[in-house]
Amino acid sequence: MSWQETMQNWLDYKELDPELKQQLLKLKEDKETAQEAFYxxxxxxxxxxxxxxxxxxxxxxxxxxxxxxxxxxxxxxxxxxxxxxxxxxxxxxxxxxxxxxxxxxxxxxxxxxxxxxxxxxxxxxxxxxxxxxxxxxxxxxxxxxxxxxxxxxxxxxxxxxxxxxxxxxxxxxxxxxxxxxxxxxxxxxxxxxxxxxxxxxxxxxDVDLDYLDKLDTVVVDHKLIEEVGNKMKFVYTPLHGTGKMIAPRIFQKLGFKNFTMVTKQAILDPEFPTTPAPNPEFAQTFDLAIEKGKKIGANILIATDPDADRLGAAVRQPDGSYKLMTGNQIASVLLNYLLSAKKKLGTLPTNGAVAKSIVSSELATKIAEKYDVKMFNVLTGFKYIAEKIEEFEETGSHEFLFGFEESYGYLVKPFVRDKDAMQSTILLAEAAAYYESKGKTIYDALEDLYQEFGYYREKTVSKTFAGISGKEQMKQIMEKFHEEGIKEVNGVKVVESIDYLKDTDTTANGTNKTGLPKADAMKFILEDNTWIAIRPSGTEPKMKFYVGITSDSDDNAAKKLEEFAKVIDSWE
Ligand SMILES: O=P(O)(O)OC[C@H]1O[C@H](O)[C@H](O)[C@@H](O)[C@@H]1O
Known part of the structure; x- marks a missing residue:
């Protein structure tokens, strides 16, 4: 059936919801959008x-x-x-x-x-x-x-x-x-x-109370929170969404009493009137939190998206401004705090495991290695991390400790099987309280990690390809990469090419299987440990180009990242 016929069916349907009917009559006049809605x-x-x-x-x-x-x-x-x-x-x-x-x-x-x-x-x-x-x-x-x-x-x-x-x-x-x-x-x-x-x-x-009880178990060091939790000032915003239902209750319950909510964003409003998009990845999302943070002298600002599975954060700098952290940076600090605190308390298991997506930071791999914890890499989509947890439970092979994706999603305890911004808010607040008790911010803790393991930086360049033609263009771009691969980027040689669709992982020594389900994605590892990945988004009409680099200093890392980002930005 053509899209026009399908649309006609809708127009002819006598009992069509009246509001949709009105919208449909308007849509009919805009042929391109109508085609997208019905094709x-x-x-x-x-x-x-x-x-x-x-x-x-x-x-x-x-x-x-x-x-x-x-x-x-x-x-x-x-x-x-x-x-x-x-x-x-x-x-x-x-x-x-x-x-x-x-x-x-x-x-x-x-x-x-x-x-x-x-x-x-x-x-x-x-x-x-x-x-x-x-x-x-x-x-x-x-x-x-x-x-x-x-x-x-x-x-x-x-x-x-x-x-x-x-x-x-x-x-x-x-x-x-x-x-x-x-x-x-x-x-x-x-x-x-x-x-x-x-x-x-x-x-x-009934479910709230059970969930709140379980959220208690995310805390690594209850004694620490008792001692310093109350002193730590932070700002929380639910960005007009569901975080409001749980976050304030759990902060109170755990003893983080010194938090302030961004009042305007605590209003449950589908217009999300205070942000262009309620996405904690965007700097603008933090405008109101920053205003409040400056007023009360908060060290850290925490935002959760409307369904409270993702979390973003900004940290106060010595000059009083706030700096946003990326999902990879937040995950690295959380993981490092979690593993080091567990080690100190003697609660780090010998068969611990962490899972991350193939497009997330390798800094986490270094942190896991330090604590003898195994890192598993999975395809994009938290469902693959959930699948790993299930596998660990069935075989008893590993104890799940942490899972994350660069896209601002993290999970600590497996009583939830998706990213959980309520859990990560707790862990982030605990980590911030800990570092504050040592005279540091979360950002200082990140700098310590860079000094220990090297300066890891990542960037995602997303390009929108809207509509039917956009879909076709993305298909062609991916086909080209699958067919031709990449030999070098920015003058640096590719030493490993992974094609997740063909299920091949190729180095100078030959070709192996990827060990992952087939997916339309590619990853290239370069001679200097830079990695580049390419995949179409599964949630938005976008192509995603990811790059991750390491360097020996903050400045060099920033420079190197920009150089690579420029190259991938020019790809089409
Ligand atoms: O890169 P995309 O396919 O758009 O996915 C980005 C993210 O989307 C959703 O939030 C999924 O639950 C995540 O697991 C995923 O990382």
Whole structure:
């Protein structure tokens, strides 16, 4: 069916949601956007389905949400009764329609006789992951578009272990999603029916209390917090989202009483009016936190994105200004604090393991080596870290200590199986309190790491390729890299080429397998230990070029990074 025919079907559908109908009539006049909205169904990428809100099969709306929930429900129909009976936990963030999409999902699941446990109000993504494990549901749904701009929303599916479903399972569900191709024919129950037939329960404070209890266990050194936690001044902002529900409670509970919230950003607002995008990677996101920080003399500013799975931070410099840290830098400081504190307390296991994505900093590898902890590298997507944790538990081979991605996601304790900004906020606050008690900031701690291991710097250059033509362009770029590879960059020779699609890892000594599932990504290691990786984003219409370098001083590192970044910026 052509996109025009699909759109006509929507226009002809008498019971189309009135708001969508209005939007559709307007959209019809803009041919290019209309084509994008109708040319293909939404895809399940790095983190489930994510897209612009609006009418169309390639947009987030009640019909595409119904389709995704129908896919999960039809898949669950193939399971035995007892497993299916475990039901599905559902949470949502502060975005437009998030709550509607959550209840819409429950209505579809209910039509299959599947029980939904829906949060009574918005809650963080990591708390949803926790709820799946806590309530022993078979699956979880999180309605969120994470840190994307306000025009977006998304639908993430979690498996029985509380992790986002890895490719095999999610492909399985995607097949069922595709089968539900008539979006207007999907059966739903009304909320009253769900209640009457005991197919939906609300959850909230009960799960919060269990989660808060577990969050206690993230603290490495309770005594330290008792002694210095109260003295440390910091600013916290939930960026108009779900972090507000948990962070202040856990700070109070643990004894970090000297925190200040950014009042304007503690308002749950889907407009995210104080930021261009609620993304802790952007400097502008910290404007209000910096204002507050200066007023109260805070050492550290912490921001969590609207679904509270990612965390960003800025640290006060001697001149009173604040400097943003990258996801890699935050992860390195967290990991180093965690391992050193555990070692001091005698709680570092002998079979400890850390996991990171292939595009994250190698500084963490050096830190892990120092403490005799094994580093595992996985593909981009926290689901692969969750998969490793599951594997460690099944085989008993390793004790999971820390997982992270450069994209500002970190996890300390495996009672959650996705990145958890509530856990990382605790660890960061503890680390900051520790270093403060030694007269240092987190930034000084990072400088110490650079002096010990070398100056590691990373940069990601993202290039947007919007729409249908953008997709084709990205495909061509990747094909070229897969075919031709790279021999040298900036005059430095490539000594190892990894093609994750072909599953080849090639050096002068020959070719091995990568040991990872196939993925459209490439990585090149250069003679001077610089690494470069290339992949299309799975969450946004972007190509991502990553570079990581090491050098002997701050200045040289900055210079070297810029030189390489310039080269990769010129690639197309
Ligand atoms: O680079 P992308 O494919 O856009 O993914 C960036 C990030 O997106 C989501 O937040 C995933 O949960 C992360 O695991 C991933 O690192």
């Amino acid at each position: 293909a169904p939404m895809e399940f990428g790095t983190a489930g389905m994510r897209g612009l809100i609006g009418p169309g099969i390639n947009r987030m709306n009640i019909y595409t949400v119904r389709q995704a929930a129908e896919g999960l429900a039809a898949f669950m129909d193939t399971l035995d009764e007892a497993t299916k009976k475990r039901g599905v936990a559902i949470s949502y963030d502060s975005r437009y329609y998030s709550q509607d999409f959550a209840f819409e999902s429950a209505r579809v699941l209910g039509a299959h006789g599947i029980h939904s446990y829906v949060f009574d109000s918005l809650r963080p993504t990591p708390e949803l992951s926790f709820a799946v494990r806590d309530l022993n549901t078979y699956a979880g749904i999180m309605i969120t578009a994470s840190h994307n701009p306000k025009e977006y929303n998304g639908f993430k599916i979690y498996g029985p272990d509380g992790g986002q479903m890895p490719p095999v399972e999610s492909d399985n569900i995607t097949r069922f999603v595709r089968k539900a191709s008539d979006l207007f024919a999907i059966n739903t129950k009304t909320i009253t029916e769900l209640r009457d037939e005991n197919l939906m329960s609300l959850i909230g404070e």
